[in-house]
Amino acid sequence: MCGIVGYVGKRNSADVLVDALSKLEYRGYDSAGIAVMEQGDIVVEKCQGKLDNLRERLAVHKPQGMVGIGHTRWATHGEPSDINSHPHGNKRVTIVHNGIIENYLEIKEFLLGQGYHFVSETDTETVAKLLDYYYDGNPIKTIHKVVNEIRGSYALGIMFREFPDRIFAIRKDSPLIVASGEGENLLASDVPAILKYTKNYYLMEENELAEITADQINFYDPHMNPIEKEVQVANFDMEAAEKGGFAHFMLKEIYEQSKAVSTTILPRIKDGMPDLSECGLTAELLKGFRKIFIVACGTAMHAGMVGKYLIERLARIDVTVDIASEFRYRDPILSEDDLVILISQSGETADTKAALHLAKDHGAKTLAFVNVKGSSIARDADMVIYTHAGPEISVASTKAYAVQLAAMYLLTFELAYANGKISKEECRSYMEQLTAIPDLITKTLEVKEECQFVASKLLNAESLLYIGRGLDYALSMEGSLKLKEISYIHSESYAAGELKHGTISLVTDQMPVIAVATQTDLFEKTVSNIKEVKSRGAKVIVVLKDGMKIEEGVADHVIKIPQVENIFTPILTVVPLQLIAYYTSVLKGCDVDKPRNLAKSVTVE
Numbered sequence: 001m002c003g004i005v006g007y008v009g010k011r012n013s014a015d016v017l018v019d020a021l022s023k024l025e026y027r028g029y030d031s032a033g034i035a036v037m038e039q040g041d042i043v044v045e046k047c048q049g050k051l052d053n054l055r056e057r058l059a060v061h062k063p064q065g066m067v068g069i070g071h072t073r074w075a076t077h078g079e080p081s082d083i084n085s086h087p088h089g090n091k092r093v094t095i096v097h098n099g100i101i102e103n104y105l106e107i108k109e110f111l112l113g114q115g116y117h118f119v120s121e122t123d124t125e126t127v128a129k130l131l132d133y134y135y136d137g138n139p140i141k142t143i144h145k146v147v148n149e150i151r152g153s154y155a156l157g158i159m160f161r162e163f164p165d166r167i168f169a170i171r172k173d174s175p176l177i178v179a180s181g182e183g184e185n186l187l188a189s190d191v192p193a194i195l196k197y198t199k200n201y202y203l204m205e206e207n208e209l210a211e212i213t214a215d216q217i218n219f220y221d222p223h224m225n226p227i228e229k230e231v232q233v234a235n236f237d238m239e240a241a242e243k244g245g246f247a248h249f250m251l252k253e254i255y256e257q258s259k260a261v262s263t264t265i266l267p268r269i270k271d272g273m274p275d276l277s278e279c280g281l282t283a284e285l286l287k288g289f290r291k292i293f294i295v296a297c298g299t300a301m302h303a304g305m306v307g308k309y310l311i312e313r314l315a316r317i318d319v320t321v322d323i324a325s326e327f328r329y330r331d332p333i334l335s336e337d338d339l340v341i342l343i344s345q346s347g348e349t350a351d352t353k354a355a356l357h358l359a360k361d362h363g364a365k366t367l368a369f370v371n372v373k374g375s376s377i378a379r380d381a382d383m384v385i386y387t388h389a390g391p392e393i394s395v396a397s398t399k400a401y402a403v404q405l406a407a408m409y410l411l412t413f414e415l416a417y418a419n420g421k422i423s424k425e426e427c428r429s430y431m432e433q434l435t436a437i438p439d440l441i442t443k444t445l446e447v448k449e450e451c452q453f454v455a456s457k458l459l460n461a462e463s464l465l466y467i468g469r470g471l472d473y474a475l476s477m478e479g480s481l482k483l484k485e486i487s488y489i490h491s492e493s494y495a496a497g498e499l500k501h502g503t504i505s506l507v508t509d510q511m512p513v514i515a516v517a518t519q520t521d522l523f524e525k526t527v528s529n530i531k532e533v534k535s536r537g538a539k540v541i542v543v544l545k546d547g548m549k550i551e552e553g554v555a556d557h558v559i560k561i562p563q564v565e566n567i568f569t570p571i572l573t574v575v576p577l578q579l580i581a582y583y584t585s586v587l588k589g590c591d592v593d594k595p596r597n598l599a600k601s602v603t604v605e
């Protein structure tokens with residue numbers, strides 16, 4: 001959601017800024033712009049639409065200079081338009097901003113009273129004008145004054161005309177890194193933007209300020225004292241953030257799931273047992289919880305749904321799964337004996353972050369499952385299990401979900417063993433089966449062509465149902481979300497046994513049904529539900545495990561995943577569901593990796 005970049009160095013900054021912004025496209029945006037210091041003047045080029053629109057503009061007039069800031073905007077205050085696009089400001093100070101300024105109307109009113117005029121509807125313009133109002137020749141003091149007056153979230157890239165060789169940056173509740181290269185330094189919302197230039201970067205803490213020139217970066221703490229920061233080294237290269245021969249990032253990331261799951265589980269096995277001690281999870285701690293809450297959004301919440309079934313079944317601890325935006329306002333009953341698990345790929349999701357802080361305020365222990373190293377949620381939680389998916393660029397989450405499930409298996413087995421619900425032998429046997437999962441994911445990818453075929457049959461559907469029971473139901477929620485977000489076909493996932501209480505009235509020959517029936521203990525019951533929809537004319541696609549059979553005529557198409565114990569089917573079944581969604585989107589000609597209206601990192605409420 002909004003991408004920020006900044007550059008100071010030896011190259012034409014317009015080129016670097018646009019290139020770096022292209023690496024942040026996955027975050028979702030509807031307009032783009034840059035500001036470049038050209039012979040002592042700040043020159044802005046910005047427009048609504050994709051980066052190609054900006055490139056076209058720059059082909060006509062490209063500001064020349066080696067210092068600049070850039071932005072991709074995801075509209076919050078004011079529609080997507082040229083005027084509302086960032087950068088904002090005037091000849092003296094110009095900024096790019098990610099986040100939301102909650103008290104912008106108050107500030108705007110004050111500035112109007114001081115004779116300022118506003119051209120956009122954005123909250124950002126008020127910050128730019130407030131910087132101008134307070135500017136006294138000292139950028140650092142001015143920025144501090146302004147951040148003390150604004151409320152909300154911000155990552156800011158700032159240029160002052162009187163300091164033509166540098167840019168400034170500050171953040172609160174929105175991600176921002178500062179990268180250091182050879183004779184050039186950068187600013188970005190995320191690591192992929194800097195990888196072409198350097199792998200070394202610094203994580204900005206809340207309200208730390210950076211002053212960046214070509215050969216120096218000065219950091220200041222919130223009291224304006226100079227500070228030293230520890231350099232981080234990106235553990236993935238450009239290739240990991242490129243498509244590598246695949247048509248889309250989403251397909252590449254579906255294929256990377258096997259490796260990502262291995263990387264998440266293998267280092268956490270000791271003597272055949274799960275070992276999460278590096279994350280602060282000791283057997284002693286895992287014994288004491290009264291209740292577990294899992295809180296997340298979207299796909300991450302769906303991983304939490306699978307987690308509920310797993311933990312309750314094996315560790316016999318009561319688990320509640322909450323959508324973060326509901327949890328934070330429903331006044332949950334939390335105590336010091338509870339564990340709250342926050343799941344987030346980006347580690348920056350605003351609602352999940354707020355839920356984490358709420359849980360901490362109530363004294364509950366907090367554990368985060370996070371993919372992005374050093375992100376806010378990872379830093380604020382008491383304990384963190386890093387999932388090792390590597391960079392996920394496609395907006396639709398795939399490999400991040402797979403590794404969230406992998407981490408959930410590790411936690412479930414460790415919880416179940418620590419609480420005496422499974423023996424050491426049982427735990428070892430589960431771990432052995434978990435270790436075999438990466439190869440089975442690779443094998444599951446062999447259903448690719450069948451998924452392509454199924455996708456060709458779904459193209460004209462207006463609406464679809466996904467049904468299942470137990471773990472199959474939890475998993476089908478993710479299948480349904482994947483399809484709707486990238487193919488724009490409406491779909492819903494339903495507990496198969498619940499259909500007849502209302503929803504079955506929707507079923508006709510125009511409503512395809514994808515039934516997931518991999519749970520052997522629930523198989524017959526799910527088949528009865530499949531027959532109910534079949535007899536109402538629905539075309540039915542059924543996902544089964546190898547070795548399972550369904551009567552002739554009940555399914556129009558059967559897709560099989562490899563044979564595994566019931567608890568492991570979600571991490572395999574998700575593969576055909578992701579592929580069906582992917583091919584449906586491709587065949588419909590949709591923008592697979594950047595679906596409309598969506599952002600990768602949802603940093604607003």
Ligand code: F6R
Nearest residue numbers: 298299300344345346349396397
């Ligand atoms: C869907 C998707 C979203 C995210 C959700 C939470 O494919 O990616 O539903 O799962 O926005 O994001 P994170 O995991 O970054 O908190």
